[in-house]
Amino acid sequence: QKEVEQDPGPLSVPEGAIVSLNCTYSNSAFQYFMWYRQYSRKGPELLMYTYSSGNKEDGRFTAQVDKSSKYISLFIRDSQPSDSATYLCAMSPLPRSSASKIIFGSGTRLSIRP
Amino acid sequence: SQTIHQWPATLVQPVGSPLSLECTVEGTSNPNLYWYRQAAGRGLQLLFYSVGIGQISSEVPQNLSASRPQDRQFILSSKKLLLSDSGFYLCAWRDREGPNYGYTFGSGTRLTVV
Numbered sequence A: 001q002k003e004v005e006q007d008p009g010p011l012s013v014p015e016g017a018i019v020s021l022n023c024t025y026s027n028s029a030f031q032y033f034m035w036y037r038q039y040s041r042k043g044p045e046l047l048m049y050t051y052s053s054g055n056k057e058d059g060r061f062t063a064q065v066d067k068s069s070k071y072i073s074l075f076i077r078d079s080q081p082s083d084s085a086t087y088l089c090a091m092s093p094l095p096r097s098s099a100s101k102i103i104f105g106s107g108t109r110l111s112i113r114p
Numbered sequence B: 001s002q003t004i005h006q007w008p009a010t011l012v013q014p015v016g017s018p019l020s021l022e023c024t025v026e027g028t029s030n031p032n033l034y035w036y037r038q039a040a041g042r043g044l045q046l047l048f049y050s051v052g053i054g055q056i057s058s059e060v061p062q063n064l065s066a067s068r069p070q071d072r073q074f075i076l077s078s079k080k081l082l083l084s085d086s087g088f089y090l091c092a093w094r095d096r097e098g099p100n101y102g103y104t105f106g107s108g109t110r111l112t113v114v
Helices: none
Strands: A004-006 A011-014 A019-025 A030-038 A045-050 A054-058 A061-066 A071-076 A085-093 A108-113 B003-007 B010-013 B019-026 B032-038 B044-052 B055-058 B065-070 B073-078 B087-094 B103-105 B109-113
Touching: A004 A085, A011 A019, A019 A085, A019 A108, A030 A061, A045 A054, A045 A061, A045 B103, A071 A085, B003 B087, B010 B019, B019 B032, B019 B087, B019 B109, B032 B073, B044 B065, B044 B073, B055 B065, B073 B087
Parallel strands: A011 A108, B010 B109
Antiparallel strands: A004 A019, A019 A071, A030 A045, A030 A085, A054 A061, A061 A071, A085 A108, B003 B019, B019 B073, B032 B044, B032 B087, B044 B055, B065 B073, B087 B103, B087 B109
16 A cells, blocks of 8 residues: 555636545654655655644645545645646655655646636 | 745656755855755655755655755766656755744756656
């Protein structure tokens, strides 16, 4: 079983729709949760991060963590064609030691139709 | 501010030829440095990481090697490329002491071995 599972998609939704992206994980030591966005032929960029369970909002993006279910989500409201990209979830245990590596999901490819 | 430079952006190399990809980080000191490979439609595979000059940890046995001759320089090498070495190579750094806990990625090198 992989430590982090993520549906690869592709996911195609019309512009303006609410998008829900999800990951599950098996390692209860994970404490720090991230979402990266990767445009085609570019490196991933950090979109959001959170340390704890609950919701964190940044503009049209909301990250949600449920540690009891080992489940994280990223919601995108009022989706735009510019949101079309691959979204990777990532997580890591704390503290920030040299042995503490970030584990990535395989990514979900998202396409927003105009 | 911190920046990461990775070059070249694109590379086409014949089988059996050597490889050298370079990554440099500016605006920080003593970062953790990482090399990842991303195959088409696949997730991120950690190849090497380094916590200091001359300190290299290998995650996957393969045809590649890494070196860190200076604090902010990370080099990925191969003596003889294989077809299976084709992929998108990403360098990343992690701030040990600043507020950003995630990785910052370079723009990547797309390597095609022919």
